[in-house]
Amino acid sequence: EIVLTQSPGTLSLSPGERATLSCRASQSVSSNSLAWYQHKPGQAPRLLIYGASSRATGIPDRFSGSGSGTDFTLTISRLEPADFAVYHCHQYGSSPWTFGQGTKVEIK
């Protein structure tokens, strides 16, 4: 199975700053089938990015995804208070589908 490793584990930033989150796969992700989710306590995960770089419906353009093969990045250009959460990457190109362990973006 494809193992996804996210870094850093925790990112401490202030509102207005830029956040850069990394997701590295143990082998190439088929068809760049890589997604990013935002997850807050007690809530359902929210799909942000699919296909490595396509924003899901209703997702603001401050969220962007990039990368291919084994290295992927989620960038939040200017953090807003609602953006402080845990972010998961997820590959859905190979069975079994797998997720990274998450990166927590916390207020500095």
Place this chain on the structure above:
Amino acid sequence: EVHLVESGGGLVQPGGSLRLSCAASGFMFSNYWMHWVRQAPGKGLVWVSRVDLEGSTAYADSVKGRFTISRDNAKNTIYLQMNSLRDEDTAVYYCARIVAVGTPLGYWGQGTLVTVSS
């Protein structure tokens, strides 16, 4: 609007059983594969199981032989029968659906907590 509502979680002793349900609404249920994903305390998300349109199933190795997923299209509901539960099965269990063919899980329920403890 797509809604997925899980139920059936609770406290169970190791070796025990529990059945989770996920009631779906707002879409043509019979047209979609459905999935279960879980998150143990302090850990990442883990895909658990899925059922396709014809009822064919797939499981993560960690639950194979202990968990059974099924669907009832007349009730717009999927189930997860969990047997021989272990401490490490403690998690919030989410049901989820893809947005469209070739896309990831885009619709999720709020989750139901399963605690395995003596």
